[in-house]
Amino acid sequence: MSATTTNLNNKANGNSAPPVRKRNSLAKGKLPKWAIWAIAAGSIVLGAAASTLTGFNVASFAIYSAIIFLIAASVITTVVEGKRRGKNAMWTYLIYAAFIVALIPLASVLYTVLQKGLPGINSHFLFSSMNGVTGAVDNQTVANGEPVIGGAYHAVMGTLLITLWATLISVPVGMLTAVYLVEYGQGKALSKAITFFVDVMTGIPSIVAGLFAAALFGIILGPNARMGIVAAVALSVLMIPTVVRSTEEMLKIVPNELREASFALGVRRWRTILKVVIPTAISGIASGVTLAIARVIGETAPILVTAGIASNINLNVFANWMSTLPTFIYYQILTPTSPTNVDPSVQRAWAAALLLILMVMALNLIARLVASIFAPKKGR
Amino acid sequence: MAKRIDVNDLNVYYSKFLAVEGVSINIEPKSVTAFIGPSGCGKSTFLRTLNRMHEVIPGGRVEGQVLLDGDDLYGAGVDPVTVRSQIGMVFQRPNPFPTMSIKDNVLAGVKLNGTKISRSDADDLVEKSLRGANLWNEVKDRLDKPGSGLSGGQQQRLCIARTIAVKPDVILMDEPCSALDPISTLAIEDLINELKSDYTVVIVTHNMQQAARVSDKTAFFNIAGTGKPGKLIEFNDTTAIFSNPEQKATEDYVSGRFG
Ligand SMILES: Nc1ncnc2c1ncn2[C@@H]1O[C@H](COP(=O)(O)OP(=O)(O)OP(=O)(O)O)[C@@H](O)[C@H]1O
Ligand SMILES: [Mg+2]
Numbered sequence: 001m002s003a004t005t006t007n008l009n010n011k012a013n014g015n016s017a018p019p020v021r022k023r024n025s026l027a028k029g030k031l032p033k034w035a036i037w038a039i040a041a042g043s044i045v046l047g048a049a050a051s052t053l054t055g056f057n058v059a060s061f062a063i064y065s066a067i068i069f070l071i072a073a074s075v076i077t078t079v080v081e082g083k084r085r086g087k088n089a090m091w092t093y094l095i096y097a098a099f100i101v102a103l104i105p106l107a108s109v110l111y112t113v114l115q116k117g118l119p120g121i122n123s124h125f126l127f128s129s130m131n132g133v134t135g136a137v138d139n140q141t142v143a144n145g146e147p148v149i150g151g152a153y154h155a156v157m158g159t160l161l162i163t164l165w166a167t168l169i170s171v172p173v174g175m176l177t178a179v180y181l182v183e184y185g186q187g188k189a190l191s192k193a194i195t196f197f198v199d200v201m202t203g204i205p206s207i208v209a210g211l212f213a214a215a216l217f218g219i220i221l222g223p224n225a226r227m228g229i230v231a232a233v234a235l236s237v238l239m240i241p242t243v244v245r246s247t248e249e250m251l252k253i254v255p256n257e258l259r260e261a262s263f264a265l266g267v268r269r270w271r272t273i274l275k276v277v278i279p280t281a282i283s284g285i286a287s288g289v290t291l292a293i294a295r296v297i298g299e300t301a302p303i304l305v306t307a308g309i310a311s312n313i314n315l316n317v318f319a320n321w322m323s324t325l326p327t328f329i330y331y332q333i334l335t336p337t338s339p340t341n342v343d344p345s346v347q348r349a350w351a352a353a354l355l356l357i358l359m360v361m362a363l364n365l366i367a368r369l370v371a372s373i374f375a376p377k378k379g380r
Numbered sequence: 381m382a383k384r385i386d387v388n389d390l391n392v393y394y395s396k397f398l399a400v401e402g403v404s405i406n407i408e409p410k411s412v413t414a415f416i417g418p419s420g421c422g423k424s425t426f427l428r429t430l431n432r433m434h435e436v437i438p439g440g441r442v443e444g445q446v447l448l449d450g451d452d453l454y455g456a457g458v459d460p461v462t463v464r465s466q467i468g469m470v471f472q473r474p475n476p477f478p479t480m481s482i483k484d485n486v487l488a489g490v491k492l493n494g495t496k497i498s499r500s501d502a503d504d505l506v507e508k509s510l511r512g513a514n515l516w517n518e519v520k521d522r523l524d525k526p527g528s529g530l531s532g533g534q535q536q537r538l539c540i541a542r543t544i545a546v547k548p549d550v551i552l553m554d555e556p557c558s559a560l561d562p563i564s565t566l567a568i569e570d571l572i573n574e575l576k577s578d579y580t581v582v583i584v585t586h587n588m589q590q591a592a593r594v595s596d597k598t599a600f601f602n603i604a605g606t607g608k609p610g611k612l613i614e615f616n617d618t619t620a621i622f623s624n625p626e627q628k629a630t631e632d633y634v635s636g637r638f639g
Contacts, residue, residue, distance in 0.1 A: 113564025186438060257475040261539070264434055265489035265546055275492050281477045 023065070028068025031080050039076060064096055110357075117354030120148065120347040122195035126355075129154035130311035130328075134339035148344040150337070152352045155328035156315040158228065159359070162307065162315050162324055163297050166239055171289055173236070182251040183273050201241040210302025216308075219342070228317025231307035231324075235296040242295060246288025248337040250281040283374035290312035294360045300326035325356045327351035381551040382409035383449040383466075385430060390444035391609075392425050401427045401609035403444075404522075405599060412572060414591035414618065417601035420635070423584045423609030424472075424554050426601070430582065431467035431552060432460040448549070454487035465489070468548035470557040476527035483523040484581045485538055486510060489546035489608040505545055513541035514571050533564025540571065550580040557590065569594050570635060588634060591620050600630045 047065025052057075054060060070093050078086025124147070133150030141149055177194060183189025213234035217225045254277050261274040279283070308321035309331055329349045336345035385407040392400040400422035407413050415423045425521075429442050430432040432453060446453040453463050476485045486506045490497050497505070506523065510516040515537040519530070525536055534557060543551055557565040572594045575581055585591050592597055598621040603610045614621065614630045625631045 070496060142603075189476070256472060257473060260433065260436060261471065261475045261477070261542075262492060264431065264433060264464055264469035264471075265492065265542065266461050267489070267492040268461050271492055271494065274477075277478060280477075355634070 029080050029180060031077060035076070036073065039072050040069055043072055046363065057355045068099065070094065071134060085097070088251050104361075113350065113354050113357055116347075116350035118351075120351030122147075125148070125348070125351055126156070127153050129150065129313045130337070131313070133311070133337060135303075135340075137225040137337035141344060142338075142341040148347055150344070152325065152328055152348065154310060154356060155323040155325045155352060156355060157313065157315060157322040158307070158310075158322040159297060159326075159356075161315065162228050162231045162303070162322065163293055165229060165317055166235035166296060167289070167293055169236040170233060170239035170243050170292070174240045174292075175247050175285065176288075177240075177244045178247035178251055179273060179278075181248055183372060185270070199242045200246070201237070204237065206234075206238055206299050208304070210305040211303070212237060214305050224244040226306060226308040226321050227309050227319055228314075229324045231303045231322070232317065234306045235299060238296050238302070239292045242292035243289055243312050245291070246267065246287050247281075249285035250288065253284075254280045270300065279374075283371040286370040286374055287367040290363050290370065294363045294367075295362060295364070297324055298356060300330050303327050325352050325359075328352050329356070337371040381548055382423075383388035383577060384409045384580065385449065385550060385582075386445075386446070386447040388445040390426070390429065390442060391396075392429050392442050393440070394425075394437065395439035398609045401611055402600075403612045405612060405615055407580060407582060408597070408636065409580050410576060411596045412576050412583065414595035414598045415582065415584045416586070416591050416598060416602060416633070417610070417613075418444075418603065421601040421603040423601055425610070426442045426468075426551050426582055427554055427582065430550070431469055433469060435460065438579075448493065452497060465546055466548055467471070467550040467552060470543055470544060470553040470556050472540050472558055473561065474532055474536050474539050476524070476530070476538050478489040478528045481524045482519050482530070482538060485527040486541050486545050509541040510538075511543040511601050512544050512571075512575075512576075513537045514567055515541055520577075521598075529537070531564075536560060536564065537569065538582075542604070544575070544579075548579065549589070550577060550582065553581065555584050555586065558586065561575070565590070568587055574611065592618060596621065598622070598625045600625075600627075600633060602629050612625045 023287040044065045046068050050068070051057065051061040051066040055182065056059075070090065073093055074086050074090035077089040099131075130150045130152075131154075133299045137149055141147070167180045177198070181191050181194060183185055185194070202204045210231075214226070214232050216233065258276055258280060259272055261268075267276075303324050304327055307324070307327075309327055310321040310323045314320050314322050332345040332349035332352070334340040385405075387403055387405045387407075390400070390403045402470075403426060406509065415427065417423055425434065430446060430453075434440045434442060441456060448463075448466065452458070458539060460624060477488060480488065483502075483506050484491065486509050487497070487502055490502075490505070507516060510519065515534060516608070518534060519538075522529075527535065530538060533568075538558075540551075557568050560568065569590065572581055572583065576596075580616050583591075583594065594617045598612045598618045598623060599615040601614045613626045616626070621630060622634055625634065631637075
């Protein structure tokens with residue numbers, strides 16, 4: 001069988017080959033390109049048949065087809081191309097399968113959020129708050145079939161402000177800690193203690209961080225001191241360990257040669273760190289920070305206990321309650337504005353969820369952009 | 381302005397490990413001194429004590445005296461930063477700063493220290509240093525391109541330019557040609573010959589011919605066995621070391637009869 005395929009191949013390529021051509025002894029039998037598609041088509045047909053036997057549904061159809069394809073493709077490749085290539089084919093297709101399985105939840109989340117969130121996204125939703133939107137308003141819009149009133153502007157601004165302040169707190173603290181750990185504290189007892197506590201901090205449940213911040217400000221400002229900055233402190237408790245860890249890793253991979261080169265020029269240690277080490281590592285640090293932001297931007301529980309919930313626009317993090325997108329979603333779903341007509345609230349919640357996902361995606365894109373802008377320059 | 385270096389009975393440690401023992405050597409200004417010896421005998425370690433780079437390594441310390449024109453580098457109250465700005469160093473592997481352009485690499489010693497320098501002075505310094513390192517003609521059209529885009533030999537000459545831009549009195553080089561091709565090696569050897577007229581140069585090399593070609597004096601270091609400290613065996617004019625050494629060990633090493 002293998003010989004036949006080789007001959008076919010040789011014939012197909014014959015036009016371009018020199019006239020008197022010995023058979024290439026290095027070339028082994030190889031499946032033609034179309035074969036894999038034929039196997040795929042066959043597997044789908046067989047998969048459909050098998051699925052129909054047990055009462056057709058999409059899931060079993062996909063699973064049966066995939067299994068049949070995997071077995072058929074690896075067996076046929078083994079027979080035609082040999083054992084090694086057969087194994088290679090099997091693992092290749094297994095890895096593709098794993099990739100597709102991993103993508104399914106992501107795709108379905110995106111699909112659901114887009115499907116349910118898009119109808120609620122309009123300029124009214126983006127640029128107005130929930131101020132004055134009561135159950136009666138919702139009941140009326142539903143009764144009259146009018147577009148939903150009330151938006152998430154206050155929550156978007158709350159998310160942006162609280163995350164901004166959390167970043168302003170955690171980046172300096174986290175970066176300085178990492179600089180100490182890598183550049184000054186090597187092998188010292190203090191740096192071992194810091195590393196230990198940073199590890200412990202990484203595991204703190206977010207609600208505990210929220211309670212901590214609330215309690216801390218409670219001591220200073222009295223109970224019920226809820227405002228944006230308290231939430232920012234809670235979030236920075238969650239962010240700092242991530243920033244420390246990622247900065248530390250990035251500083252560690254800066255080659256020691258660069259530090260020595262700088263020292264040998266008579267440059268002081270702190271200047272070396274500031275002007276050689278950190279610039280070399282900045283792209284990694286920046287993307288680490290952005291990912292840390294992306295992690296805390298969706299926190300709900302610590303915000304509820306620190307900044308409360310608000311339906312009006314509040315741009316001052318130092319006074320009064322604030323909403324963020326996650327708490328907005330939580331409240332719209334848990335306590336719909338109109339208990340009898342929940343549809344407007346559900347629509348607002350999904351639209352806010354879509355906004356939140358878009359914000360996180362934008363952050364990830366920014367992280368890549370920042371990384372490529374700061375990356376050490378290459379080329380001539 | 382070249383200066384002389386006198387070392388008196390220097391011991392060099394890594395924590396408790398004595399790596400180099402009892403070295404005394406006098407290095408003349410405006411001369412090239414080569415350090416040769418088998419791997420692990422402490423040439424790099426000793427070289428790095430000459431500009432206080434040794435103590436950058438955790439646990440690194442020395443006993444003894446190193447005098448730069450009579451001033452003890454290790455005296456009380458001496459700032460290692462001052463020492464390093466007077467005694468420059470070129471490393472085995474070229475290490476230009478990846479975030480900086482060719483020009484900024486040359487100016488690194490000035491800029492990293494935050495010293496203000498006018499545009500025209502900076503341009504002059506860049507040209508002079510790059511000419512001094514025989515690199516000007518190759519890079520004058522792309523001074524703003526990254527230094528990491530140069531070939532290995534060009535990068536090494538860039539590192540030399542960077543070192544001479546801070547106008548040191550002494551230049552230390554640790555196997556500066558070991559990562560380079562023969563042509564770049566020749567370029568750097570020529571350069572060392574030129575540097576001699578302004579600087580005191582100390583070079584570590586594994587290449588006997590190179591030591592013979594570039595140096596006025598040669599120091600042979602050796603080690604009695606693993607875990608033993610390295611010692612200075614013989615220090616003399618290069619011609620003497622290579623033609624009629626006083627010590628048996630030196631003769632064995634330079635004639636290639638070494639283990
Ligand atoms: N960072 C360090 N910590 C501990 N010991 C070290 C360190 N660096 C070097 N040593 C030890 O010091 C001794 C001398 O090493 P050194 O690097 O000076 O040798 P060398 O003569 O430069 O060798 P080579 O020719 O291979 O470069 C060796 O025994 C080495 O193991
Ligand atoms: Mg060495």
